[in-house]
Amino acid sequence: MMVFLTAKMMQRTALFVTVGGLVTSLITTFLPHWKTMNSDLNEVENWFSGLWHTCLYTEEVGIQCKAYDSIMGLPMDLQISRVLMSVSIGTGASAVLAAFPGLEGVEMCMEPPGLKRRLLIFSGVLSWVSGLTTLAPVSVVAYTTVVDFWDEGFPDVMPRWEYGEAMFSGWFGGLALVIGGTLFFVAVCMGDYDRQTSSVPNSPQVKQKTQHYLKTEVL
Template sequence: MVLLTTKLMQRTSLFVSFGGLVSTFITTFLPLWKTMNSDLNEMENWYEGLWHTCIFTEEVGLHCKAFESLLALPPVTLASRILMCLSIASGLLGVAAAFFGLEGVEIGQGREKVKRMLLIVGGILIWISGVTTLAPVSLIAYVMVVEFWDESLPDVMPRWEYGEAMFSAWFSGFLLVIGGSFIFVAVCMGDHEAKQQSKVFFQTHRQPPRTQNYLKTEIL
């Protein structure tokens, strides 16, 4: 008995992709991409995301403020916003397309070629969603490392460090890439099963070969 079937692989890939999409959506709006603690005032912790800048103090708690001007944003932050929004949009379309391509979904029943094409399109879109999630977080991480070790800045000046949202973005991006890859594996498994079924059908309906003792009969 084969435990890993095409149907199970399709649902596993969709579940992994949906989990990565939800994590990407939450991470996009978290103000925890960057964190900073000043040595001059250890009671204050600064946080920055793609949309807000926050400060945490024991007296007030967490207080956030949105960026005032879109044009005043750093190019890295603006590009990361665009890529994360593109990731959410492509991920939604990819998960929707893959869902309608699943075996057992009544929509498109009997149209195997259409359902196969939906799975392929869904896998490509989910792959794009994963790459556009990994790209901005990796770019921000690279810029932070360069600025952290910038010798032209004074040592007393605090530096931004990695926040929890960056690790969440890496995790969700890898989930999307893995989910899209699983969809392609499911498509290949479906093609293999269809080929095996057609081979069995051909063998069962093929006429047996004639032997030397074959006698032609005529109806008089």
């Protein structure tokens, strides 16, 4: 197993996780299922609310969506969420674009020395920013939903907004982006360690590593 745990494989794993988190965050941004609501008085109607529009689902008509009439009329949490999710998509895409030429085996950005390392560090920072700007708006909307749900000022017969599926996909995408950024830093540390040990040919680490590879080839 240690043969496959290399800096090159860690870089590709970090890129794969980051791309997965970016795609999930992108889908979450445009899903209308951030919040859902159904009424006990009319169980055939289900309301859905997202960052860009609201939707009504009925068995007779199906789903009908309508964009918000005015940005200024939106609640503050949705306005902030729009901005942060847009920042998340931009920084996540930039992290992927910066990481690709920084991968080992990709014949790009070979000069000056150390440029690939700096690109991977930059990608890790951008991936962290993207993950945090995904987790923040989802958590804010979740908090306001809980506060409104337990608000005693609303009548008991009045329907309340509840969590939608997009909330959970947003948390998953944000965590994936944070993990991807962390793996980029791990890959950089592994690459630094490999270069440090390879610069000392007679070091015990190099001898042990060489013996391990020879043993693996014999098996």
